[in-house]
Amino acid sequence: xxxxxxxxxxxxxxxxxxxxxxxxxxxxxxxxxxxxxxxxxxxxxxxxxxxxxxxxxxxxxxxxxxxxxxxxxxxxxxxxxxxxxxxxxxxxxxxxxxxxxxxxxxxxxxxxxxxxxxxxxxxxxxxxxxxxxxxxxxxxxxxxxxxxxxxxxxxxxxxxxxxxxxxxxxxxxxxxxxxxxxxxxxxxxxxxxxxxxxxxxxxxxxxxxxxxxxxxxxxxxxxxxxxxxxxxxxxxxxxxxxxxxxxxxxxxxxxxxxxxxxxxxxxxxxxxxxxxxxxxxxxxxxxxxxxxxxxxxxxxxxxxxxxxxxxxxxxxxxxxxxxxxxxxxxxxxxxxxxxxxxxxxxxxxxxx
Numbered sequence: 001x002x003x004x005x006x007x008x009x010x011x012x013x014x015x016x017x018x019x020x021x022x023x024x025x026x027x028x029x030x031x032x033x034x035x036x037x038x039x040x041x042x043x044x045x046x047x048x049x050x051x052x053x054x055x056x057x058x059x060x061x062x063x064x065x066x067x068x069x070x071x072x073x074x075x076x077x078x079x080x081x082x083x084x085x086x087x088x089x090x091x092x093x094x095x096x097x098x099x100x101x102x103x104x105x106x107x108x109x110x111x112x113x114x115x116x117x118x119x120x121x122x123x124x125x126x127x128x129x130x131x132x133x134x135x136x137x138x139x140x141x142x143x144x145x146x147x148x149x150x151x152x153x154x155x156x157x158x159x160x161x162x163x164x165x166x167x168x169x170x171x172x173x174x175x176x177x178x179x180x181x182x183x184x185x186x187x188x189x190x191x192x193x194x195x196x197x198x199x200x201x202x203x204x205x206x207x208x209x210x211x212x213x214x215x216x217x218x219x220x221x222x223x224x225x226x227x228x229x230x231x232x233x234x235x236x237x238x239x240x241x242x243x244x245x246x247x248x249x250x251x252x253x254x255x256x257x258x259x260x261x262x263x264x265x266x267x268x269x270x271x272x273x274x275x276x277x278x279x280x281x282x283x284x285x286x287x288x289x290x291x292x293x294x295x296x297x298x299x300x301x302x303x304x305x306x307x308x309x310x311x312x313x314x315x316x317x318x319x320x321x322x323x324x325x326x327x328x329x330x331x332x333x334x335x336x337x338x339x340x341x342x343x344x345x346x347x348x349x350x351x352x
Contacts, residue, residue, distance in 0.1 A: 020091075027091035031105060032082040038106035041077040045173075046113060049122075050080040085112055088125065089148055097152075100281070101159040111155050117173050118180055119225065121151070127215050139209040143219055150222040157229060160285060179235075179242050180228045184221055190246035191224065194254045199224060230292055238299045249295050251309040255320070256350070257327060258291060261343060264335045276337060283344050290344070290351040297351060319350065 008014075015023065040046055047068065052060050054076050055067055070076065085094060089112070097108040116122055124147065131140055183190065191199055202223055206216035227249065235245040253259065265284055269277045298312045313320055323346050330339045 024086055024091045028082045028086050032078045034105040036078040041074040050077045054080055111158055115154050118177050135210045153226050179232045183228050187224055192251050192254050195250050234295050286344050290347045294351040
């Protein structure tokens with residue numbers, strides 16, 4: 001009831017376990033109904049994962065062709081997808097993605113599935129599930145939350161920037177998956193000294209949670225691979241090898257301290273109204289767009305394959321120094337929404 005919700009808001013109370021169970025049940029039903037009336041269950045990418053994954057392996061070995069023609073295949077696939085997305089991401093993720101980007105629920109679900117395929121997250125989730133009961137519950141939840149944040153960030157990026165990538169079909173993910181794997185295997189080569197320290201610290205912190213180094217690395221990689229699709233887009237746009245594009249992208253990120261801006265902006269969101277949070281989200285989108293444009297600008301500014309960022313920085317030395325001084329001043333005096341807008345405008349000038 002509205003009175004109950006008002007009381008909970010006033011007392012800063014969360015939902016009880018039974019209330020959350022009901023919400024999750026309603027979310028599953030709503031998402032399932034959207035999927036079953038869409039073309040999602042007919043896609044090979046989805047049926048191979050969810051329909052075949054529903055049955056025991058021995059049955060698949062003997063009766064695969066019959067299973068793929070199962071008369072309840074649409075219902076099974078829709079139920080499995082709804083359970084998967086709600087169990088992994090909670091009951092509001094799909095609604096938030098659809099509401100904040102203007103896409104349909106089934107399109108939001110498709111984006112979630114594509115992100116899982118691009119980054120091979122199903123195998124990562126499996127390894128995380130194996131930790132349940134073996135490590136401290138807060139450590140377990142921290143790892144889960146890291147993956148959830150990653151999926152959310154990449155999903156929103158993909159919806160808003162799909163046109164930057166040469167997808168023929170949204171499910172045509174193979175070449176992008178290969179590019180992401182290439183980037184993931186060479187992170188220590190593409191990260192500059194500052195970001196490499198941050199990355200190494202993140203990986204070490206995860207190992208301290210009593211998980212194995214391989215899993216810690218995979219989770220730590222996500223913080224960097226969140227930018228992979230943008231880097232792929234830049235590489236395509238400039239005909240530059242992906243690792244070279246990645247180096248330039250991350251050099252600019254460190255030089256202009258985009259991480260600092262993003263961290264402060266995210267902290268601002270936690271204590272802001274709905275409309276202020278929406279504005280911060282838009283400003284962070286602008287930051288990503290200007291980062292992309294700036295990387296393309298720097299790459300095209302000189303034919304010299306080496307030291308492109310340094311060459312550009314020397315040419316714009318005075319403005320960059322003023323920008324960094326301004327950023328220091330803003331951070332020292334406590335960054336607020338108006339100052340954040342001003343900083344993003346300064347970055348826009350650099351990218352133009």
